[in-house]
Amino acid sequence: MSDPRRIVIIGAGLGGATAAATLRGRGYDGELVVLGAEQHRPYELPPLSKGLLLGDTDEPDWVRDEGFYREHGIDLRAGTSATHIDRGARMVVDSNGDEHSFDRLLLATGSQPRMMPGADQPGVRTLRTLDDSLALRGAFATIERLVIIGAGWIGTEAAAAARRHGVDVTVVDQVAAPLLTVLGPEVAGVFQELHSENGVHWRLGTGVAGIEEGAVRLTDGTSLAADLVLVAVGAAPRVELAHAAGFDLADDGGVAVDATLRTSAPEVYAVGDIASQFHPRYGKRVRVEHWANAKNQGEHVAANLLGGEEPYLRSPYFFSDQYSLGCEYRGLANVDTHRLVVRGDLAKREFIAFWLRAGQVTAAMNVNVWDAGDALKALVDGQVAVTPEQLREADLPALA
Structure with missing residues (x-):
């Protein structure tokens, strides 16, 4: 061309x-x-x-x-x-x-944002744009009760922000734990406990039957009072x-x-x-x-x-900050089939989670550990072959 x-x-x-x-x-x-x-x-x-x-x-x-x-x-x-x-x-x-x-x-x-029935009525918000964020933050100063539909990254980060502003927060999702499909039950449990300690209420394993003015009806027959509803069910x-x-x-x-x-x-x-x-x-x-x-x-x-033909080779990367927890995730894992290996202490929320497939590192997430980023990137990008014992005990830069 x-x-x-x-x-x-x-x-x-x-x-x-x-x-x-x-x-x-x-x-x-x-x-x-x-x-x-x-x-x-x-x-x-x-x-x-x-x-x-x-x-x-x-x-x-x-x-x-x-x-x-x-x-x-x-x-x-x-x-x-x-x-x-x-x-x-x-x-x-x-x-x-x-x-x-x-x-x-x-x-x-x-x-x-993905929508759902009732999401277009007053008192229901989504979070995707600058104007969305400013409007939602302004609402935190005037409401008492927020119901968040969706326990993914946006839902959990918004929950942490709302609690900072003193809002009573309930998170609803059909999954059994927040972030379950991304992190698997063991690591997802860390986030669930963190939010519970900070006053978030969970209604997990149940869906939404409808959104009404001032309330969210659940599929288990109960209803949650809400001054504001945030729909965070993906994009x-x-x-x-x-x-x-x-x-x-x-x-x-x-x-x-x-x-x-x-x-x-x-x-x-x-x-x-x-x-x-x-x-x-x-x-x-x-x-x-x-x-x-x-x-x-x-x-x-x-x-x-401009005429180049270079393939894009970078591994996925994202980060999150919630309360006192900060994390970075690199790579691409299937939590249902890849093996989880944890280095560090889940209870203290200072650890690195690795996911392995056929003995190779497919993804890694550091939680409140900030000196291993380069090594984790090298392990993930190189799909390095290691043993679980090495990941738990060995020097990570040397492994990479």
């Missing part, structure tokens, strides 16, 4: 904005248009359920300073969404009716635009991309939450909805938009 003179990026989140900045950093001097539905300039999502919701800060982590986009010739169209992609004409139409031709197109449309990739344009979708709901992040159209790429990548390390499609994936894929795809 010839060098692109005009690149259009749909999505002004972390992935799209990072790709634009990296393109300029690599010396690309062609036209560069970024379409973003929100009125805010690009920002990172983790503070929305952490520092911002806790009240430790009043602003998110901005991807770049306010003047960066103008100074670097990036045509950032805030408050402007894409409404149509004409693949044949290589044209994007936006919500203002403007047309943007492209030589290369990057899809970085992110995710939206769905925004693929409607890609689907309408005829790009191949994957079974996991994302846009199918190859190892280089290219879609079924050779001039179009996708990154972040929507990208279902064939990952060379895992030999299968992987779609990751975490901060580091959007950032790292945004950086990586810039070279490929």
